[in-house]
Amino acid sequence: MKRSIFEVKVSGDALRLAERYGYLPYMIERYINLFGDIMEVKDFLEANEEPMPETFRCNSYLIDCRELVERLESKGFILERLPFTSHGYEALEAPISIGATHEYMLGYYYVQDPASMLPVQALDPRPGEFILDLAAAPGGKATQILQVTGDQAHLLAVDVSRTRLRALRSHMQRMGFKNYLALRADARRLPNNIKADRVLLDAPCSGEGVIRKDPSRKTSRTLEDLEFLSELQTELLNAALNHVKSGGVVVYATCSVGVEENEYVIDRLLEARDDFRVEPLDAIPGAPGVTEYMKVRFDESLRFCRRLYPHLHGTEGFTICMLKKR
Numbered sequence: 108m109k110r111s112i113f114e115v116k117v118s119g120d121a122l123r124l125a126e127r128y129g130y131l132p133y134m135i136e137r138y139i140n141l142f143g144d145i146m147e148v149k150d151f152l153e154a155n156e157e158p159m160p161e162t163f164r165c166n167s168y169l170i171d172c173r174e175l176v177e178r179l180e181s182k183g184f185i186l187e188r189l190p191f192t193s194h195g196y197e198a199l200e201a202p203i204s205i206g207a208t209h210e211y212m213l214g215y216y217y218v219q220d221p222a223s224m225l226p227v228q229a230l231d232p233r234p235g236e237f238i239l240d241l242a243a244a245p246g247g248k249a250t251q252i253l254q255v256t257g258d259q260a261h262l263l264a265v266d267v268s269r270t271r272l273r274a275l276r277s278h279m280q281r282m283g284f285k286n287y288l289a290l291r292a293d294a295r296r297l298p299n300n301i302k303a304d305r306v307l308l309d310a311p312c313s314g315e316g317v318i319r320k321d322p323s324r325k326t327s328r329t330l331e332d333l334e335f336l337s338e339l340q341t342e343l344l345n346a347a348l349n350h351v352k353s354g355g356v357v358v359y360a361t362c363s364v365g366v367e368e369n370e371y372v373i374d375r376l377l378e379a380r381d382d383f384r385v386e387p388l389d390a391i392p393g394a395p396g397v398t399e400y401m402k403v404r405f406d407e408s409l410r411f412c413r414r415l416y417p418h419l420h421g422t423e424g425f426t427i428c429m430l431k432k433r
Contacts, residue, residue: 112401113334128152130325140401154417155318161198161205163216168254169283170215191392192224214282219247222415222425226360227251234259239303241294244271246278253284262287265294295346304355308347310340312361312368316424337367357430364424366400374405386429387411
């Protein structure tokens with residue numbers, strides 16, 4: 108029954124909005140079902156037409172963030188703190204690319220979108236813990252884990268891509284971190300005896316939340332692609348739950364607003380296994396998770412997830428959920 112969410116019948120409203128904004132029609136129909144209000148759908152689509160701001164995360168492991176701000180402002184940057192992140196800043200004005208400064212090369216910051224900084228805040232890693240980061244490359248969240256723990260967590264960063272792992276190692280070296288192991292592997296095939304205190308899975312997804320940065324995402328994924336990704340995400344999240352200790356947490360995140368890639372995935376596993384629960388994310392901003400979509404009901408605890416939207420929060424589209432292993 109719940110697989111009926113992949114049977115999308117496109118309405119006249121969806122066709123008109125798809126033609127106006129350049130999307131595949133099935134995507135617009137899903138937004139109509141997600142928001143339930145055509146005016147909010149238009150607000151969402153209009154917000155996706157605005158380019159992403161230039162933002163970065165200060166690497167407090169190497170430099171005091173006040174000193175970094177002073178150094179960049181002396182070069183002509185005008186900066187503003189991001190309100191909901193621990194070390195995030197927006198470059199309101201930039202005389203050169205934010206990724207082309209001497210400070211960037213020294214590892215003093217990581218160029219990162221705002222909502223992408225939040226999964227590690229939700230994970231709340233501690234010094235001395237064994238942390239598993241699945242689908243870790245190119246390293247934004249892996250470097251953040253070691254930053255907030257003062258390079259004192261024991262991090263295993265796993266990714267299937269050799270090229271992306273090279274980028275992860277490069278960022279680790281640039282930013283001064285050493286307490287990690289980078290492993291090229293399929294996260295679904297890790298040895299059973301790997302048990303972490305906390306697991307982060309920023310799952311490969313449709314990228315439907317980054318249309319502000321990459322407009323090609325309006326037409327690059329079919330409904331069949333979405334169904335394939337949902338299956339992959341379910342397998343990866345199942346593996347993540349298998350590799351966390353009893354009492355530990357898994358943070359699941361995607362840069363997608365698709366229910367098919369988020370609440371639906373978790374709901375499938377809630378039905379299949381009884382050894383975890385969805386935890387509140389009171390310290391993370393955003394709208395509540397979805398519990399009804401396409402006339403399908405999901406577990407009520409999924410309201411504890413957090414969703415970020417460009418028209419409501421000024422970020423990319425993003426979804427974050429925290430699961431606790433019993």
